[in-house]
Amino acid sequence: MANFSFSPSDSSIFILTGIPGLEADHIWISIPFSAFYIMGLLGNFTVLYVVGKEQTLHKPMYLLLCMLALSDITTSTSFVPKALCIFWFNLKSITVKSCLTQMFFFHAFSTMHSAVLVTMAFDRYVAICNPLRYATILTNARIAKLGLMGLTRAVLFILPMPLLLSGQPFCANRIIPHTYCDHIAVAKVSCGDITASRVYGLLMAFLIIGFDLALIGLSYGLIIRTLLRISSKEANQKALKTCTAHICALLMAYPLGLLSSMSHRFGQGITPHVHILLSNLHYLIPPMLNPIIYGIKTKDLRDKVVKYICRMYSPHGTDFKPA
Numbered sequence: 001m002a003n004f005s006f007s008p009s010d011s012s013i014f015i016l017t018g019i020p021g022l023e024a025d026h027i028w029i030s031i032p033f034s035a036f037y038i039m040g041l042l043g044n045f046t047v048l049y050v051v052g053k054e055q056t057l058h059k060p061m062y063l064l065l066c067m068l069a070l071s072d073i074t075t076s077t078s079f080v081p082k083a084l085c086i087f088w089f090n091l092k093s094i095t096v097k098s099c100l101t102q103m104f105f106f107h108a109f110s111t112m113h114s115a116v117l118v119t120m121a122f123d124r125y126v127a128i129c130n131p132l133r134y135a136t137i138l139t140n141a142r143i144a145k146l147g148l149m150g151l152t153r154a155v156l157f158i159l160p161m162p163l164l165l166s167g168q169p170f171c172a173n174r175i176i177p178h179t180y181c182d183h184i185a186v187a188k189v190s191c192g193d194i195t196a197s198r199v200y201g202l203l204m205a206f207l208i209i210g211f212d213l214a215l216i217g218l219s220y221g222l223i224i225r226t227l228l229r230i231s232s233k234e235a236n237q238k239a240l241k242t243c244t245a246h247i248c249a250l251l252m253a254y255p256l257g258l259l260s261s262m263s264h265r266f267g268q269g270i271t272p273h274v275h276i277l278l279s280n281l282h283y284l285i286p287p288m289l290n291p292i293i294y295g296i297k298t299k300d301l302r303d304k305v306v307k308y309i310c311r312m313y314s315p316h317g318t319d320f321k322p323a
Contacts, residue, residue, distance in 0.1 A: 030087035043291030044069035071113035072287035079180035099181040100162035115150025121219040245297035
């Protein structure tokens with residue numbers, strides 16, 4: 001756990017309201033929330049288990065899938081259990097220390113998720129533009145180093161967020177209209193000057209997302225340039241198919257995330273429950289769909305998953321042999 005410095009009033013608590021305006025419907029809202037969360041856990045743990053068990057899948061591409069699965073699991077787990085406690089048991093209180101800790105891990109894991117998507121874009125670039133050098137450029141060790149760099153970046157960039165807020169005085173009315181301790185939602189509860197927190201949070205949102213999107217755009221720009229030079233239509237289609245799953249992951253991660261972040265900061269005319277639902281769905285739907293998309297689009301992974309499922313339900317434990 002991160003160890004933050006606190007003022008003498010740290011024994012006080014915040015109140016997370018859940019989804020303001022929809023408190024009467026919390027039980028019904030919890031049904032899709034819990035379903036999405038459980039499906040996401042099952043799908044991502046399946047990916048981790050199958051890749052871990054199969055030596056033939058110990059390759060950079062599948063190592064990246066494991067990193068994506070881990071970031072999906074940790075991001076959703078950092079806020080969903082508390083949200084479900086609010087929905088099911090009306091347990092809305094959270095200590096200041098726990099709130100800032102949740103904030104750190106939630107934003108750090110989501111930042112790590114973005115770094116994994118950038119690394120996956122680089123992987124697709126090398127696979128299409130430099131296929132003969134793929135094995136030498138992208139080794140398992142190099143992918144692990146890139147993952148460690150992404151984690152280090154997440155910790156260094158996100159740690160100042162709770163540190164800046166830990167020294168702030170908080171108002172007597174410590175109600176946070178959210179399901180989790182989002183940075184800007186907690187900052188708005190402070191009675192002090194939160195200019196530094198606001199500026200840093202906005203700067204990080206633009207810097208991290210802007211930098212990552214620029215790298216992804218550069219990778220796909222080079223991929224498109226390479227594809228335009230290939231005269232074979234079949235080769236073009238095959239190359240594009242290798243990018244389909246990653247493009248779907250990008251479309252789920254960034255547009256909804258940007259919309260949610262900007263609406264929370266600048267969308268004064270938007271009703272609170274709309275941007276809070278958007279924020280929650282942004283971190284619930286991709287973890288549920290990513291394993292399905294990659295399972296469908298990645299033949300080797302799909303075949304291994306089917307093999308383990310057939311082995312699980314086969315009375316004789318026979319292996320499935322794909323056609």
